[in-house]
Structures are given as structure tokens and as C-alpha cells.
Amino acid sequence: MPALLSVEDVTRRFGGILALDGVSFALEEGQIGGLIGPNGAGKTTAFNVITRLYPADSGRVLFDGENLLRSPAHKVVSHGIARTFQNVALFAHMTVLENVLVGAHARTGFRGEAKAQAEALETLAYLDLAELAHRAAGGLPFGTLKRIELARALVSRPRLLLLDEPAGGLNHEEVDELQGVIRRIRADHSLTVLLVEHHMNLVMSVSDRVHVLNFGRKIAEGTPAEVRANPEVIEAYLGSDDVAEPETTALALEVEGDDGAP
Amino acid sequence: MARAARSTGGVAPPSSTPLRRALSAGAVACLVLLVLALPVLLETRTYELARAAEYAIAILGLVVLVGFTGQISLGHGAFMAIGGYTSGVLMFHTGVAGALTIPLAGVVAGLIGFFFGFPALRLSGVYLALATFALAVAVPSILKRFEGLTGGSGGLVLDVLAPPGRLHVRPERWLYYLTVSIALVLFALTWLLLRGRAGRALRAIRDGEVAAVSFGVNVALYKALAFGLSAAYAGVAGSLLVIDSGFVNPDTFPIELSIRILVGAVVAGLTTLGAIPLGALFIEFLPIYSQQVSQQAPAVIYGAALILIMVLLPSGAAGLIRRLLSPVIGRL
Numbered sequence: 377m378p379a380l381l382s383v384e385d386v387t388r389r390f391g392g393i394l395a396l397d398g399v400s401f402a403l404e405e406g407q408i409g410g411l412i413g414p415n416g417a418g419k420t421t422a423f424n425v426i427t428r429l430y431p432a433d434s435g436r437v438l439f440d441g442e443n444l445l446r447s448p449a450h451k452v453v454s455h456g457i458a459r460t461f462q463n464v465a466l467f468a469h470m471t472v473l474e475n476v477l478v479g480a481h482a483r484t485g486f487r488g489e490a491k492a493q494a495e496a497l498e499t500l501a502y503l504d505l506a507e508l509a510h511r512a513a514g515g516l517p518f519g520t521l522k523r524i525e526l527a528r529a530l531v532s533r534p535r536l537l538l539l540d541e542p543a544g545g546l547n548h549e550e551v552d553e554l555q556g557v558i559r560r561i562r563a564d565h566s567l568t569v570l571l572v573e574h575h576m577n578l579v580m581s582v583s584d585r586v587h588v589l590n591f592g593r594k595i596a597e598g599t600p601a602e603v604r605a606n607p608e609v610i611e612a613y614l615g616s617d618d619v620a621e622p623e624t625t626a627l628a629l630e631v632e633g634d635d636g637a638p
Numbered sequence: 639m640a641r642a643a644r645s646t647g648g649v650a651p652p653s654s655t656p657l658r659r660a661l662s663a664g665a666v667a668c669l670v671l672l673v674l675a676l677p678v679l680l681e682t683r684t685y686e687l688a689r690a691a692e693y694a695i696a697i698l699g700l701v702v703l704v705g706f707t708g709q710i711s712l713g714h715g716a717f718m719a720i721g722g723y724t725s726g727v728l729m730f731h732t733g734v735a736g737a738l739t740i741p742l743a744g745v746v747a748g749l750i751g752f753f754f755g756f757p758a759l760r761l762s763g764v765y766l767a768l769a770t771f772a773l774a775v776a777v778p779s780i781l782k783r784f785e786g787l788t789g790g791s792g793g794l795v796l797d798v799l800a801p802p803g804r805l806h807v808r809p810e811r812w813l814y815y816l817t818v819s820i821a822l823v824l825f826a827l828t829w830l831l832l833r834g835r836a837g838r839a840l841r842a843i844r845d846g847e848v849a850a851v852s853f854g855v856n857v858a859l860y861k862a863l864a865f866g867l868s869a870a871y872a873g874v875a876g877s878l879l880v881i882d883s884g885f886v887n888p889d890t891f892p893i894e895l896s897i898r899i900l901v902g903a904v905v906a907g908l909t910t911l912g913a914i915p916l917g918a919l920f921i922e923f924l925p926i927y928s929q930q931v932s933q934q935a936p937a938v939i940y941g942a943a944l945i946l947i948m949v950l951l952p953s954g955a956a957g958l959i960r961r962l963l964s965p966v967i968g969r970l
Contacts, residue, residue: 427852453854465852467845469909470838478842481835482854489834532853 379438380405380568381426381536386435388418388425388592395421397592398435403536403585408562408569410583410600412576414612417589419572420462423538427452427459439536453482458534460525462541462572468514472524475513476500479531492531499527502564503557519550523557530561536568537561543575551578558582580604588612670822673915677814684810685882686922691817692878694918695824697902698911699871702828704900705908706837707864708844709758713770714872715896716777719888721747721873723781723788726886730794731787735802736881737816743877744870751869755862774896778888793887796880813882820878824871829911840864872899905947907954916955 379402388396396418403409411419424430426437428449437444439455447455458479466475473496480492500506503523508516513524522542529537542558543551555578562569573579579586580600588596588603590612596603603609677684696714703709721743728739754773761769781788788794801812831837839860842850851857880886898921906917928939951958 429848429851449851450854450856453852459852461849465846465849467842467849469845470841474838474841477835478838478850478853478855481839481842484835492835528853 378441379403380407380440381570382436382438383422383426384436384438386422386425386437387433388421388430389433394592396425396432399589399592399594400435401587401594401597403568403570405535405568406562406566407584408558408571408582410579410586411570411572411589412574412579412586412603413589413595416591417612418592419589420540421592422589423459423540423570423572426538427457450482453532453534456533456535457538458529458532458536459538460522460529460540460542462544464518464521464525466513466521466524466528468512470513471510472505472513472516473497473500473509475524476527476531479528482532496527496531499531502530503527518545519547522546526557526561530565533565534567536570539569539571539573541573542571543573543578551575554578555582673818673822674815677811684808684814686926688810688814688817688882689879690915690918690922691814691821692875692882693899693902693921694915695817695821695878696872696875696899697906697914697917698821698824698828699868699875700899700903701906701908701911701914702832702840702871703864703868704903706832706840706844707861709861709865710763710767711770711868711896712767712900713772713774713777713896714868714899715891715893716770716773717747717751717869717872718876718879718895718899719777719781719891720750720869720876722876722880722886722890724873725877726794726796726880727787729796729881730789736796736799736877737802740820740874740877740881744874747873747876748866748870751872752862752866754869755865756858758865759858759861771893771896774891774893778891782888789887791888793885793890795885798884799881817878817882820874824874825911825914832911836860901944905944905954907956909953910956910959913954913956913959920955 382400382402384400385398386396386400387394387398399418399422401409401411411422413419421430425432426444428444428447428451432445435445439457442455444452444455444457467478470478473493476496476499477492480488480496484492497506497509500509503526505520505523505527508520508524513521516524522545526539526542539558543554546554558569558571559582561567571579571583583600586596586598586600586603587594588606588609595612596606596609598606676687680687696718699717700711700714703711724743724746725736725739728734728742729736758766758769782791799809799813801807801809805812807815832840839850839855842853842855843857843860847857876891880890883890902917902921903914904917905920906913906915924940924943925936928936928943931939947954953960
């Protein structure tokens with residue numbers, strides 16, 4: 377099957393730092409792909425290059441055969457790519473419904489308002505957010521905000537959904553629920569999903585394929601089991617400065633568990 | 639999609655229930671009637687009320703820009719000058735009736751505003767404020783240079799506004815109703831524009847540009863369009879200002895005018911169209927009343943009143959109205 381998204385040899389510098397150093401990976405239609413790596417590995421930069429918020433210094437990003445790097449940022453959503461943001465980027469002074477309606481901006485003209493409203497309300501109901509439709513988005517709980525972002529992304533009718541740390545800031549129950557939500561939206565909307573996530577349990581259980589970045593370079597790729605057993609990946613996590621971080625320990629423990637080590 | 643939806647409590651009721659909609663339509667109708675009756679109720683103040691309506695148009699433009707897209711302008715007097723001179727020059731050189739020049743004044747100021755909007759994209763906050771301020775300082779002096787057209791520093795003396803044909807209305811009443819009709823039309827158009835897709839896009843830019851871009855909002859275009867629309871309203875207001883004064887010269891559009899419009903917009907509250915007339919009345923009548931209170935230091939009274947308002951009503955008149963009405967509306 378040809379890849380829906382294929383990132384080819386993409387490089388992105390910030391001053392002297394190589395945030396992405398010849399990174400390539402591909403995602404087949406219908407897959408859930410995980411993009412992991414220690415802090416500063418270049419995951420969010422990869423998202424921002426794909427969505428054209430940052431220009432790439434070199435390389436190509438093909439989506440359904442078209443080079444995205446020729447599109448301006450505001451046209452990316454029309455290709456069928458929607459995203460959520462690491463720290464939630466909702467419009468605080470607008471209602472939840474209005475936030476979600478912005479998701480429909482690119483595919484509705486000036487006369488499609490009623491239809492867009494109906495679809496936005498339907499999507500809110502689908503994600504259990506209907507009661508909040510007319511509340512201002514600012515001030516709602518973090519987990520709810522993340523779900524509103526998901527609703528906004530879905531209303532744009534994407535083929536590819538980019539989720540930037542959807543589990544960040546969520547509690548245990550919410551993460552469990554999120555797992556179900558990701559699978560459910562993929563099935564219901566025939567989506568392809570690319571997931572940047574620190575929460576290893578979530579990534580490993582939901583991803584079909586995992587891509588690992590470290591210091592801007594891709595160091596591994598494979599099924600969750602393959603990646604977990606990859607020595608270079610273990611080294612990247614344990615050898616880096618953020619050993620003390622919980623997500624690192626989570627991976628380490630799982631890796632140890634897989635190896636049968638104590 | 640629905641088949642997979644878990645049970646939800648149904649769709650939440652929209653904020654506009656029929657009762658609420660009827661009430662707000664009634665409120666708008668009452669306000670319009672009041673506005674139309676004002677020159678009869680306050681006969682001696684008709685001219686000042688017409689001025690306030692002109693300010694309301696300029697403030698409307700500024701609210702679209704500052705309140706809805708988060709761009710600031712300290713120089714809307716410049717766009718008023720462009721509109722005012724467009725009317726003045728046309729009236730003086732072609733003898734066409736002032737009222738007929740108003741649309742063109744809006745278009746000319748709007749186009750210039752639109753093209754100013756693109757370089758303004760690179761600036762934000764204080765820097766944009768300074769750039770627009772410079773525009774307000776420069777435009778009257780630039781216009782002065784084209785002496786043959788604009789009459790230089792002496793300006794142009796124009797025909798006094800007269801009601802058309804055999805209409806027997808006093809000139810200031812004619813001015814009032816002309817200005818108010820234009821203001822009402824522009825308010826209605828702006829309201830229609832801002833409640834839908836375009837208004838959402840503008841507010842999305844204000845609240846978060848990156849997310850707005852990611853969902854397809856062409857930020858550069860929308861920001862420039864907002865600048866153009868805003869400048870067009872300022873141009874219409876400037877045109878009316880010239881028509882009612884019967885002359886135009888560089889001093890018609892001092893830098894203080896730009897600041898005054900911004901004060902009106904801030905007093906109105908920046909985010910609600912409904913409170914704009916209050917901001918306009920404020921900037922028109924407060925200087926007059928502070929003059930009456932103290933001949934020596936009207937500016938002190940004006941300044942003190944302004945500081946008091948900003949302290950007591952940080953979200954402007956709009957915030958006050960919302961606070962007063964919320965217990966009533968909440969129960970509907």
C-alpha cells in the first residue's frame with residue numbers, strides 16, 4: 377500500500393541546532409503511528425514542518441502524492457490534515473461551538489453556516505461535549521479542552537490527524553478513555569493518525585508502528601514490541617539527561633519487563 | 639457518526655431561544671426608535687448628536703480592528719482625513735452634493751487601509767500603534783502639499799450642507815438623520831458580517847493565530863481586510879465631519895482626533911457593538927460638559943473622568959451593560 381504521508385529526508389535548523397536532521401518516515405492509510413523520543417528530540421518540530429508552521433531547510437513532505445512544502449500553512453487543512461496542540465491552542469474568548477466551527481472554516485463558504493453548525497453540534501455530541509456548546513472555552517478543565525481540540529480537528533474532516541501529546545496533563549482515567557477515543561475516531565472517520573506522546577503505555581498500546589527520534593535524527597522504527605527491545609532506543613532514553621522523568625522510567629520499566637529482567 | 643455516539647443528554651439548547659431572540663429584537667427596535675426621536679427630544683443638541691453619530695461610525699471601525707482582530711491603531715484620524723479630503727476635493731472641484739461623495743470617501747479610505755494592512759502585518763502591539771500614529775501625523779501634512787487640489791494649509795471652503803430638493807427640514811436635523819441612517823446601516827452590516835464565518839475567523843486570529851492558520855484562516859488576508867474595513871468606516875466618518883463643518887483643512891484632523899476615537903472605543907468596551915453609541919456620546923459630550931464645569935481646566939475634568947471610568951469599568955460600557963443585564967437574561 378502506498379504511504380499516505382511520507383516525510384523524506386527533512387532537515388530543519390534553528391540557529392546552530394539541528395532540530396530535524398534528515399528525518400524520514402512514512403505512514404500508511406489507516407495506520408496509527410507513534411512518534412516518540414526524549415524531550416527536544418524534534419517531535420513537535422516535525423509536526424510544525426508537516427503543518428507548514430515552520431519551513432523545512434530541505435527535504436520533502438508528501439501527502440497523498442503532493443508535496444506539502446509547496447502549500448502555505450493555511451492551505452494544509454484543505455489537503456485533509458488537522459492537528460491538536462501540545463499546550464492546547466483554543467480560542468479562549470469564543471464559545472466551544474464557535475471554536476469547533478473554526479475547524480470547518482476551510483471547507484465551508486459564506487453560505488454553509490447552518491450546515492456547519494449542525495455538523496459542529498453533532499461532533500460535540502459525538503465527543504460528549506454537547507452540554508458545553510455555548511460555554512466560553514476559556515476556563516474549562518484541561519481534559520475537556522483537549523477533547524474540544526479533538527472536536528475542532530474532526531470537524532475539518534481530516535484524512536490525517538496529528539495529535540501532539542494528547543495525554544499530556546490528563547489523569548489515569550482520562551488516559552484510558554483517550555485510548556478508546558483514538559481507536560474509535562479512527563474507525564468512525566477512517567482516519568490515519570500520527571501521535572506524538574510521552575505516555576509510553578498509550579503509545580505502545582495504540583500504535584501500529586512507532587518511529588523514534590533522538591536529537592533530531594531517527595534512530596529506530598518498528599512495531600511497538602520491536603521498538604521497546606531496540607538497544608539504541610533504550611540507550612536514548614536512559615542515556616539522556618531526562619532519566620528522572622516519569623515517561624522515561626515508564627519505558628524503562630516496560631523494557632525491563634519485556635526482557636524478563638528484575 | 640451518530641451511530642457511534644455514546645448516549646449524551648441531547649444537544650444543548652442554543653443561546654438564542656425564541657423568547658430571548660424576541661426580547662433582543664424588541665430592545666434593538668426600541669433603541670432605533672429612541673435614536674430617531676432624539677433630535678425632537680433634545681432639540682438644541684441636534685448638531686452635537688449628529689457629531690456623536692459620526693464618531694460612532696469611526697469607533698465601529700476601530701472596534702472591528704482592535705476588538706475583533708487585536709490589531710491596534712492610534713492613527714484612525716489619518717483614514718478620516720483621507721475620507722474627509724476625498725469628499726472635500728470632490729465637492730469643491732466638481733460641485734457635487736456632499737452626501738453623494740460619502741461612498742467614494744469610504745472606498746478610497748478603505749483601499750488605502752487595506753494596502754496599509756499588509757506592511758502592518760509585520761508589526762504588532764506598540765510597534766503597530768507607533769506606525770499608525772506616524773500615519774496620523776503624516777497624512778494631513780502630505781495632503782497639504784497638493785495645494786492645487788486640497789487648498790494647502792488654508793484648506794477648502796465648501797457649500798453648507800442643505801437638505802435635498804424642497805425638503806423642509808432644518809439643516810442640522812437633515813445632518814442628524816443622514817448620519818444616523820448611515821450609522822445604522824453600517825452597524826447592521828457589521829453585525830451580520832461578524833456573527834458568521836468571517837467574524838469567527840477574525841476573533842480566532844485575535845485569540846490564537848497559530849491555531850487559526852492551522853484551520854485554514856488566511857491570517858494575512860483577514861488582517862488586511864479588517865484594516866481596510868476599519869479604514870473605510872473611518873473614511874465615511876471623516877467625510878461626514880467635513881460635510882457638516884462646511885470646510886476642510888489639515889487642522890480638521892489633528893492627532894488628538896485619533897486618540898479621541900480610541901478613547902471612545904475603549905470606553906465602549908472594544909468587543910460589543912451595542913455599547914459603541916455610549917462611547918461616541920462620551921467623547922462628544924464630556925468635553926462640552928467639562929468646559930461647563932470648569933472654564934479653566936476642562937482637560938483635567940476630562941482626564942479625571944476617563945481615569946475613573948477605566949478604574950471602575952475596566953471592560954467599558956459593554957461590561958457594565960452585561961453586568962446589569964446578566965441576572966435578567968440568565969433567567970430567560
